[in-house]
Amino acid sequence: MLSGIHRFPLQERVIFGKAAQHALVDEARRLGCSRLFLVCSPSLRRSTFLSGIVDALGSRFAGAYFDMRPHSPRESVIGAARAARAASADLLVAIGGGSVIDACKLTQRVMWLALDCEEDLDRLRKGITPEGSTDVLNDSVPTTRSIAVPTTFSGAEFTSFAGVTESSSGVKEVFDHPLQIPRSVILDPEATLGVPNWVLMSTGVRAVDHCVETFCSPESTPYADAMAIQAFRTLLRTLPKLQADPLNLQFRLDAQLGMWLSILGPAAGVPVGASHGIGRVLGGAFGVPHGRTSCMLLASVLRWNSKVNAERQAELCALIGKPDHGLAEVVEDLVTSLGEPIRLRQADIEESKLRNLAERTVASGFLENNPRSVHGADDVMEILRLSW
Incomplete structure (x- = not known):
């Protein structure tokens, strides 16, 4: 029950x-x-x-x-x-x-x-x-x-x-x-009008990250699921429109409303996963903007987690009207369509720095709630290599 x-x-x-x-x-x-x-x-x-x-x-x-x-x-x-x-x-x-x-x-x-x-x-x-x-x-x-x-x-x-x-x-x-x-x-x-377009697009992907990691969380709730599904639908529809018509205030408001819905699960205590966890360290220690950490990490985290939650990921794809797609593919296609980076090397993160990032992330304690258990820096390195 x-x-x-x-x-x-x-x-x-x-x-x-x-x-x-x-x-x-x-x-x-x-x-x-x-x-x-x-x-x-x-x-x-x-x-x-x-x-x-x-x-x-x-x-x-x-x-x-x-x-x-x-x-x-x-x-x-x-x-x-x-x-x-x-x-x-x-x-x-x-x-x-x-x-x-x-x-x-x-x-x-x-x-x-x-x-x-x-x-x-x-x-x-x-x-x-x-x-x-x-x-x-x-x-x-x-x-x-x-x-x-x-x-x-x-x-x-x-x-x-x-x-x-x-x-x-x-x-x-x-x-x-x-x-x-x-x-x-x-x-x-x-x-939002004075904000560079890349900031809006990348933080829009950050909002997508909230939706996806909420829905995929083992501790999600019916309320959080409902918010995440509607937010994901809204953001998938709106962000490409805003990219094509950046001065459209209705699209900007729609994106704001999608963002609002996306965060209601985490705000109510639903824990998020490794995309957020690694992203916090990638931002604080390596200076990568928050939105872009999600652009470069979320799809790879989904691929790594699919070993334990492939059915849940497929359920979300079906609910957003993309039953024939993988969730990582949906995310990666969106990020690419918005002109945002999908690889860590695009943010000048050298391969030699990945081990340090992995060790810092494990030490941070931010990975405890990932759907697939992270047992140490070697596991994080697997995700980072997928992202690099």
Whole structure:
């Protein structure tokens, strides 16, 4: 008999298809906030999109922080918290991709605890307390919370966990707290207009990765399956259309909606597999953008996992209307059609570095929930050789 637990994230609202500048003003009124501090991608500094938001906020605009770097380094988190604290912010607004949004999630918690240096984050890592024992989930009183306005299709705004990188080691660490999740998400397709097309396409594949690894997870749930199937259908239909007609706002919104559905399983606690696990290390330690890690890894992970879940992969193909295709083939065809790389060597990952990547990935602990058990670096090397 099927059994399990479904956890709903503590997120209040998702506002879609409405201009961010108007939605933000409405949310500020609803939440009773008067000092909104923007945490932004550096590329937005002189954008008309951002200036429209600042103008709409008027006296509610308390300042902005732009020193947000890829993979959410600890120093960006501490810098944002210091700047928001100095501005007496009562609401953070993350505007950007997954790195910005993840950093802003942890920035909230740094503010709640009045932390002020990178070393302070050690005790907040998932699974670590000041005594080195159990998880810290309710160690602080939430004060300043956040809203997210995503500019890519990564889906970070719908989860409570944040991946933040310790720069000196290149290790991406997980920080989780149920109230790190943004209170509201605003899906405005115009927010994506200034983003390079390759970023949108690759993060769209990242959303596909969420769907596929959710559905293939041994711990998936009926709710997560339904979301993953519909998201996969939407993204397979929409991403090629957006690639061909990049200024079409309806296609951009459709991709945002597919991305939203794609992440609801992981956000509810369904564990993902080796594509995500290796990708976290490939991003943090080797600097490969999140979306592109999925482009280069997902098909190979599916091929490696097919030894234990070929029937499940075939079931997903049938449900998305491709019963005569292999799931790895479907993914690879999509990535190729979007002009994205499908091999690690296309990202200048030298073959000599694969062993180091494999060992780092095993040490990270991010492979525990892969459908096919990963017993060590040699198993990871098999996947990486398929991807290289």
